[in-house]
Amino acid sequence: MVLDAHDIYLTLWRHIVISGQSEEVARGLKACTADSEIISFVRRVADDSIGEPFELKELQGDGKNEAKAIECRKLGNEKFHPKIKEYVKAIAYYNESIALSKDGSETLAIAYANRSAVCYELKEYTDCLQNIRLARENSYPEQLLFKLDNREKDCLKRLAENDHKQLEKDDVPRKPKLSYKPNPKLPHISDCLELKEDDQFGRYLVTNRNLSAGDIVIEETPFSSLLVSDRRYMNCDYCHDDQFLTLIPCKSCTVTMFCSTNCQHKAMDTYHRIECSVIKDMQSLFTKVILMALRTTTTAISTFDYNLEELRLHVESIDEKSLNPFKLNWTNIDSKQVYSTIHILATNQSLRSASDLVQRSVYAIIMSELLFRNTELGKLCDNNESHDLIRTLLFRHAQTSPVNMHSIMFMDYTPKENEKYSQLNLGCGSFPILSMINHSCAPNLVRMTLPNGNVVALVNRPIKKGGQLFDNYGYHHCLESLDERQSGLLGQYCFRCQCEACKLNYPLFVNLPHAKFPPSVKPPIDYDEMDRLAEHDMATALRKIPEYCRFLNMFDSQYPNYEVSSVQEALLRCYQIVFSKQSRKVRYKDLCSL
Numbered sequence: 001m002v003l004d005a006h007d008i009y010l011t012l013w014r015h016i017v018i019s020g021q022s023e024e025v026a027r028g029l030k031a032c033t034a035d036s037e038i039i040s041f042v043r044r045v046a047d048d049s050i051g052e053p054f055e056l057k058e059l060q061g062d063g064k065n066e067a068k069a070i071e072c073r074k075l076g077n078e079k080f081h082p083k084i085k086e087y088v089k090a091i092a093y094y095n096e097s098i099a100l101s102k103d104g105s106e107t108l109a110i111a112y113a114n115r116s117a118v119c120y121e122l123k124e125y126t127d128c129l130q131n132i133r134l135a136r137e138n139s140y141p142e143q144l145l146f147k148l149d150n151r152e153k154d155c156l157k158r159l160a161e162n163d164h165k166q167l168e169k170d171d172v173p174r175k176p177k178l179s180y181k182p183n184p185k186l187p188h189i190s191d192c193l194e195l196k197e198d199d200q201f202g203r204y205l206v207t208n209r210n211l212s213a214g215d216i217v218i219e220e221t222p223f224s225s226l227l228v229s230d231r232r233y234m235n236c237d238y239c240h241d242d243q244f245l246t247l248i249p250c251k252s253c254t255v256t257m258f259c260s261t262n263c264q265h266k267a268m269d270t271y272h273r274i275e276c277s278v279i280k281d282m283q284s285l286f287t288k289v290i291l292m293a294l295r296t297t298t299t300a301i302s303t304f305d306y307n308l309e310e311l312r313l314h315v316e317s318i319d320e321k322s323l324n325p326f327k328l329n330w331t332n333i334d335s336k337q338v339y340s341t342i343h344i345l346a347t348n349q350s351l352r353s354a355s356d357l358v359q360r361s362v363y364a365i366i367m368s369e370l371l372f373r374n375t376e377l378g379k380l381c382d383n384n385e386s387h388d389l390i391r392t393l394l395f396r397h398a399q400t401s402p403v404n405m406h407s408i409m410f411m412d413y414t415p416k417e418n419e420k421y422s423q424l425n426l427g428c429g430s431f432p433i434l435s436m437i438n439h440s441c442a443p444n445l446v447r448m449t450l451p452n453g454n455v456v457a458l459v460n461r462p463i464k465k466g467g468q469l470f471d472n473y474g475y476h477h478c479l480e481s482l483d484e485r486q487s488g489l490l491g492q493y494c495f496r497c498q499c500e501a502c503k504l505n506y507p508l509f510v511n512l513p514h515a516k517f518p519p520s521v522k523p524p525i526d527y528d529e530m531d532r533l534a535e536h537d538m539a540t541a542l543r544k545i546p547e548y549c550r551f552l553n554m555f556d557s558q559y560p561n562y563e564v565s566s567v568q569e570a571l572l573r574c575y576q577i578v579f580s581k582q583s584r585k586v587r588y589k590d591l592c593s594l
C-alpha cells in the first residue's frame with residue numbers, strides 16, 4: 001500500500017523523537033537562514049534516520065485503463081437500470097469510464113453512447129446529440145450504430161417539438177454589485193476599505209465608512225484554484241462548472257475532465273501541462289490544502305511562461321515587508337504582479353514548531369521529487385538554483401495555503417437530507433485581498449462563491465467607520481466551544497484569538513438567549529417562509545433580504561442572541577439563492593431518483 005505524505009512525515013518525526021534528536025533538530029532548523037537550507041537540513045536528517053523515504057516506489061503513476069473503464073461503465077449501467085433510475089450517479093460512473101478509456105477506443109465510444117442514453121432520459125436532447133457525435137467520432141461498434149441513429153432521430157424530433165428542459169428564469173442566479181463606489185485602483189473592492197497593520201493583528205482590513213448588514217464590499221477572482229478530487233467526474237477541472245452531461249477527458253491522465261476544449265486549453269496553459277502526469281499520485285499522497293500549494297506553484301510557473309530564471313529573479317526582487325495588494329493598480333495589473341500578492345501572504349513561519357517545519361519540508365521534498373522525475377520540470381530545472389526555487393515555492397505555499405486559502409462552494413441539491421440545499425465544497429482558491437481579512441469567532445462578514453468562481457464578502461453585522469472587517473476561519477462561537485476554537489486557531493493559524501466572543505465567552509447557538517424586542521417589532525423568522533427558503537424560492541429570498549438586513553442593523557447591539565444568529569443564517573441563505581451557483585442536479589428531480 002502506498003503511504004501518504006503525512007505517514008512519511010510521521011515516520012520521520014517519530015524516529016527523531018524516539019532517538020532523542022528533537023532538540024538538536026529544532027536547533028538545526030533555527031540555525032538555517034533560508035528556506036532552501038531548511039529543506040536540505042530536513043532531507044539530510046531523513047536520509048540519515050530512515051533511509052530513502054522519498055523514493056516512493058509504490059506509487060502507481062497514471063495511465064488509461066480499459067479494464068477499469070469497463071468496470072465503471074457496468075456500474076453506470078446498474079444505476080441506469082429502469083428500476084433504479086439513479087441517472088446522475090450513472091453519469092458519474094460513465095464519466096469515470098470516459099476518463100479511463102483510451103482516446104479513440106471502443107470503450108470510450110460506448111461510454112459516450114451510454115451517457116447519451118442518460119441525457120435522453122433527462123430530456124437534455126442537445127447534450128444527447130453531442131454525446132452521440134462523440135461516440136461516433138470514437139470507435140463505436142458498427143453493428144450497434146443503428147441505436148445511435150435512432151436516438152439521434154428521436155432527439156431531433158423532441159427538439160423540434162420543443163419538449164426539453166429549459167431553465168426557469170428564476171433559476172438563473174443574478175450578478176451582485178459592490179454596495180459602494182469601487183476603489184479606482186482596485187475595482188473589485190469598495191473604496192471604503194483600507195489596509196492597516198499592527199503588532200496584534202498583522203495586516204487587516206478596516207472600513208472608513210459605516211457598513212450595514214447586506215453590503216457587498218469585495219468580489220475577488222482567485223489567482224489559483226483547485227477542484228476537490230471527489231468532484232473530478234462531475235465538474236470541470238478548470239472552471240468548476242457542473243456540466244456533467246458533456247465533460248470531456250484529458251487525453252493523458254485519468255483524473256481530469258473539462259466542460260469544453262476552451263477550459264481544457266486554459267487548464268493546460270496554466271497548470272495541467274506540468275501536473276498531468278503526477279496529479280493522480282499527488283492526489284493519493286496529499287490533502288487538498290497541500291495540493292493547493294502545488295497548484296499555486298504550477299500556476300506561478302506558467303505565469304512566468306515556464307522561465308524559471310525570470311520567476312526566481314522576480315521572487316528575489318519582492319520586498320515582502322512593504323508590498324501589499326493596495327499598492328498595485330489592478331486596472332492594468334499583469335499576472336506576474338498578482339503572483340507577488342500571493343507570494344507575500346502570511347506563512348507564520350517564525351511561529352511554527354520544529355515538527356511543523358519538518359512536515360512541510362517533507363511535503364515540499366516529495367512534491368518536488370515527483371515533479372523533477374516525471375514532468376518537464378525535470379528538464380527545465382537545469383541547475384541547483386532552479387531546483388531550490390521549486391522546492392522553496394512548494395515549501396512556502398505549503399505554509400500559505402492552510403493559513404490563507406478559501407473554499408469555493410456551491411449549493412448542492414440534497415433532497416434526502418435535512419436541508420434540501422446544502423453548501424458543498426467544490427474546491428479552494430488563493431485570493432490576495434480576502435486573505436488580508438482577520439478572523440473573529442463572531443465575524444461581521446461571510447464569504448459566498450458566485451457561479452463564475454469569484455468570491456464575495458458580504459457584511460452580516462453592521463461595522464462602524466474605522467472598524468475592522470472580520471471573517472470566520474471555521475471556528476464560530478455558535479458551533480464550537482471556547483477551548484475548541486482557541487486550540488484549533490492556534491494549531492492552524494498560529495494566533496490566540498482575543499475576539500469579543502472569546503473574551504466574553506459567547507454561548508453556543510443552542511444556549512443563546514432571546515433578544516428583547518419592543519412590542520411593535522414582528523419576530524423576523526417565519527417558519528413558512530423558512531420552508532420556502534429551504535426550497536430555494538427566489539421570490540421569498542428577494543423579499544426577505546431587506547427585512548433581514550433591517551433587523552440585523554437594528555438589533556446588533558443585543559448580539560449575541562438567538563434571533564440575530566438565526567437571521568444571519570437566513571440572510572446568507574437568501575443571498576445564496578439569489579447569487580450562488582446551484583447544482584444542475586435539481587433540474588432532474590422529477591425525472592429520476594437523486
Ligand SMILES: C[S@@+](CC[C@H](N)C(=O)[O-])C[C@H]1O[C@@H](n2cnc3c(N)ncnc32)[C@H](O)[C@@H]1O
Pocket residue numbers: 200201202203204345346348403404434435436437438439440492493494495496497498499
Ligand atoms: C488570512 S491571514 C490574515 C491576514 C494577516 N493578518 C496578514 O498579515 O497577512 C491569517 C493570519 O492572520 C493572523 N490573524 C488572523 N486573525 C487574527 C486575529 N483575530 N488576531 C490575531 N491575528 C490574527 C494570524 O496570523 C493568521 O494566521
